[in-house]
Amino acid sequence: MTKREEFILQSLQLIHQKGFKATTIRDIAASMDCDVSNVYNYIDSKQGLLETHLFAINEEFHENVDQIIESSYAPKDKIKKLISCYVDLTVSRPLESSLLVNEWRNLKEPKLSKFIKARESFERKVKKIIIEGISEGAFRQMDAELATFSMLSSVRWLFNKYAGKKIKVNKVQVEKEIVDFVLNGLND
Amino acid sequence: MTKREEFILQSLQLIHQKGFKATTIRDIAASMDCDVSNVYNYIDSKQGLLETHLFAINEEFHENVDQIIESSYAPKDKIKKLISCYVDLTVSRPLESSLLVNEWRNLKEPKLSKFIKARESFERKVKKIIIEGISEGAFRQMDAELATFSMLSSVRWLFNKYAGKKIKVNKVQVEKEIVDFVLNGLND
DNA sequence: TTATTGTATCAACATTTGTTGATGTAAATT
């Protein structure tokens, strides 16, 4: 692992543990046992560090999501695909995923607005799928907004389980468990 | 509304919006149009502000939770009660609830460990209920841990919807929607 | 060989930020 890669890993690790604001440049430097000023060999600014990684994973995520949404899958299958997509990203890059959930508020304008707009747009699309599913009779009658957020939240916590731990994960099994929960709940 | 109450409201509001670390004493002072030093008429320290409100709502929550858990309700009804309990607290005090979800990591030792222990203890209890429900046949076969966190996440996002907005909410209806989601999912 | 790239060191600065002390004043409580 090159020093630059170690830097990225340690930075994301620290940000995950303590939060972006609470993570100082000196923390990062200490974690890789180097001088403070050395950190600036890898970044332009602390803010830039956040922006880079946050938007990198965000854009990758939304590209995948849009392909699913624009597909001709039925609502229920779109939801399944979305969950797979989210789990996939989370399991393979939990530290960056944590930025999407926890650290976006530390963005500054205009990046902050850009992110919020993208996220709201995404949530609207998901809500639309659910509404469609309800009117098709695939889903039961319910408050689409509450359902949307409950469903998204069921996946959004997941990075916590994998960030910073070396767990061998059966990604497919995790996807199945979450899909089952979202579609069928605890009952049966 | 007394000045002290305004102070508490504005503080929690700001912390909810920007996060605890990003909220400065000067921000708080500005929001109630007073001098910086004036803030210290109401608090001992910024850290104390967080600790006070976070543990206040945390302890209230856990008292309610424990009564439910130690009751003789069947697992499914315990889950329903737990959701009611959580929704209730969230809807009536969303700003403080946000501390429980977002700001606990800004606690310092030993308070941080104290909080984490309590939360993990709570999560274990919920997991136990789910395991019991599975073995009784009330719930379907599934990974109890994933189910626990998925279920809890389905409620934990809720404060976002009510914090800082003056929305007239039918608490009972929200509880029903979330219970339906957790028990039955989107399907039917 | 020369130029570039990745990494390292040391000192220093400007801002931000939490916090304090000393003090004043009007209203409420005793």
Added chain:
DNA sequence: AATTTACATCAACAAATGTTGATACAATAA
């Protein structure tokens, strides 16, 4: 009337924190 309570003002400090500039040295690429 005396005293406590709630709230206000002003000036100032110490620590934390992001950032820079100047420099060096070894490996790699041209």
